[in-house]
Amino acid sequence: TTLIIGETGTGKELIAKAIHERSLDSDGPFQVVDCTTFSEGTVESELFGHVRGAFTGAVADRTGLIESGSHGTVFLDEIGDLPANLQAKLLRVLEAGEVRAVGSTQQRKVNVRFIAATNQDLAEKVKRNEFRKDLFFRLNVMVIRVPPLxxxxxxxxxxxxxxxxxxxxxxxxxxxxxxxxxxxxxxxxxxxxxxxxxxxxxxxxxxxxxxxxxxxxxxxxxxxxxxxxxxxxxxxxxxxxxxxxxxxxxxxxxxxxxxxxxxxxxxxxxxxxxxxxxxxxxxxxxxxxxxxxxxx
Missing domain, CATH: 1.10.8.60 (Helicase, Ruva Protein; domain 3)
Structure with missing residues (x-):
């Protein structure tokens, strides 16, 4: 896992895409997940997918954004804005390489490179109990700091x-x-x-x-x-x-x-x-x- 830290507009997504294009999985998908755009009610389904009948309106199975990036790279943009209730589920994906769709009892294996980015101080968010400490430590392995222009x-x-x-x-x-x-x-x-x-x-x-x-x-x-x-x-x-x-x-x-x-x-x-x-x-x-x- 790679964490890219920098102000808005510094080119964090371009760096993530460059990492992907120079990787062994460069032929695979580069899936962008903007953590700021999801509504509270749809974010879990968007990220992890759902099975038919999981909730009202789920008329067919749907593959989530993370599984769509299998054998490629998933770029988690503005990870600091991910809702707290999904941080634990994301941690399991990072550690076990498994996802469970909403409404399903089965875990599915995914082979994904994760790159996260933020313009926030995640360590401070951990101190304020706004971000999981274990997820922060899992992300804070390979850090790229992008200086402002x-x-x-x-x-x-x-x-x-x-x-x-x-x-x-x-x-x-x-x-x-x-x-x-x-x-x-x-x-x-x-x-x-x-x-x-x-x-x-x-x-x-x-x-x-x-x-x-x-x-x-x-x-x-x-x-x-x-x-x-x-x-x-x-x-x-x-x-x-x-x-x-x-x-x-x-x-x-x-x-x-x-x-x-x-x-x-x-x-x-x-x-x-x-x-x-x-x-x-x-x-x-x-x-x-x-x-x-x-x-x-």
């Missing part, structure tokens, strides 16, 4: 260029590299959303890029921490302009700030930002394009 700034340009290559191919854009000013901006940013946030920023930057390099103007407005170096013109300046020009300037400033704020709230996820704004994704994307400035 702000503690490995040397990786930021490498990852950014990786995402540029990926999204340039996906969007059929001729974007090849980062401008040095953009590298400086990215390295200085604390990345509260870690690799996931960097990926989202680079996806949008490539999508909106007008040249072959990502510049500071392509990324600065997408970052959550306002850059004091980017000082806005005094708000009253537009009062000295003709009406049409003043309206255009105010509207542009509003759109830039509104879109940037929505994207910041949703860590760069365009779909979620558009939903929050009450706009179709295509229209939200068009506003992004219209009010993105070129690198000077």
């Amino acid at each position: 702000r503690e490995r700034t040397e990786d930021i340009p490498v990852l950014a260029r990786h995402f540029i290559a990926r999204y340039a191919k996906e969007f059929t854009k001729r974007v090849e590299d980062l401008h040095p000013s953009a590298v400086t901006e990215l390295v200085a940013y604390p990345w509260p959303g870690n690799v996931r946030e960097l990926r989202n920023v680079m996806e949008r930057a490539v999508m909106l890029a007008k040249g072959d390099r990502i510049g500071i103007a392509d990324v600065a407005g997408m970052l959550a921490v306002p850059d004091e170096r980017q000082r806005e013109a005094p708000e009253e300046d537009y009062l000295h302009l003709p009406y049409a020009k003043a309206k255009e300037q105010v509207l542009e400033a509003f759109n830039q700030r509104y879109i940037s704020t929505k994207l910041t709230i949703h860590q760069g996820n365009v779909t979620h930002a558009a939903q929050d704004a009450g706009l179709p994704r295509s229209y939200f994307h068009e506003i992004m394009r219209r009010y993105t400035k070129d690198e000077k």
